[in-house]
Amino acid sequence: MSERYKGSILIVEDDLEQIRLYAQVLSAYRLTHVSSGTAALQALDERRPDLVILDHVLACGELGLAFLPKLKAVAAHVPVIVISGTLDIAGQIQALQGPGSASYVITKPVDIETLERTVATALNECGLPEAVQTLRSLERAELIEEGDRERLFTERLARQIELLRRLRGAAKKPNLSELAGEFNVDRKTIRRDLRDLIQRGQLDPALGAGEQDEV
Numbered sequence: 001m002s003e004r005y006k007g008s009i010l011i012v013e014d015d016l017e018q019i020r021l022y023a024q025v026l027s028a029y030r031l032t033h034v035s036s037g038t039a040a041l042q043a044l045d046e047r048r049p050d051l052v053i054l055d056h057v058l059a060c061g062e063l064g065l066a067f068l069p070k071l072k073a074v075a076a077h078v079p080v081i082v083i084s085g086t087l088d089i090a091g092q093i094q095a096l097q098g099p100g101s102a103s104y105v106i107t108k109p110v111d112i113e114t115l116e117r118t119v120a121t122a123l124n125e126c127g128l129p130e131a132v133q134t135l136r137s138l139e140r141a142e143l144i145e146e147g148d149r150e151r152l153f154t155e156r157l158a159r160q161i162e163l164l165r166r167l168r169g170a171a172k173k174p175n176l177s178e179l180a181g182e183f184n185v186d187r188k189t190i191r192r193d194l195r196d197l198i199q200r201g202q203l204d205p206a207l208g209a210g211e212q213d214e215v
Contacts, residue, residue: 005030006169007050007123008201012040012067013083014059018110022053025112026119028169035059037067044074047201051122054102056084056091065091069100079103079126081118083110103127124165132158159183160193164202167194173207 006028013019014035023031032049034040036059040052052071056064064082071080082095085108092105103126104118135154162183167174174194176187183190197203 005204008032008047009051009053009119010034010040010043010049011053012037012058012064013053013055014057015055018055018083018108021110021112025115029119037062037064037070040067040071041074044071044078048075048078050078050127050202051119052078052080053119054080054082056082056087065095068095068102072100076100077127077131079122081106081122084108128157128161132161156193159185160197163190163193164197167197167203167207170204170207 008030009026009032011019011022011031011033012035013022013033019033022033032043032047034043037054038060040054052075054064054068054071058064058067064084065087068080068082071078080102082092082102082105084091084105087095087105087107092107095102095105103122106114106118132154135157163174163179174190176190179190180187191208194203194208198205198208
């Protein structure tokens with residue numbers, strides 16, 4: 001990527017005016033646009049975004065709410081914000097309840113400040129961060145001790161999430177020694193975490209290639 005982005009967002013929307021609004025308000029993010037739920041599923045097969053913005057009434061007569069469980073089945077860790085001007089209260093509740101649900105519902109016309117705030121919250125607190133909280137709760141219930149292999153996976157995931165929060169949009173390579181000391185791991189572990197994030201398409205490859213100790 002030649003530009004620095006705060007995260008990647010897949011926008012599922014067929015209204016050109018709405019798309020222009022997203023392009024303007026969310027210019028700090030790397031945006032990908034499709035107009036239908038079918039195209040969204042194909043896009044998720046090719047690359048996992050950090051967030052999905054899903055309209056309800058889509059091209060080809062498709063409905064976002066019908067595709068929501070399918071999108072979550074493909075990428076359960078990716079938070080979804082449903083945006084609609086046609087869903088009634090019952091439909092909004094349906095979108096937020098049960099397995100395969102959305103993290104938030106925003107009604108049209110979209111308030112810009114609400115959109116900006118909800119996107120930032122979904123990126124920082126939903127999806128993988130929620131998964132880490134669930135895993136830690138299960139570990140406590142199962143009395144899994146620190147150092148066990150099960151717990152090591154959770155801590156690695158939590159560390160990667162924190163690294164992602166710090167490095168999204170960064171213009172300089174991270175200080176490996178500083179991060180290693182802060183997380184109480186070796187530099188090799190931090191380097192591996194960065195490579196994992198890059199492989200998942202969540203981090204700019206420039207931040208991992210030829211990592212240096214200087215900031």
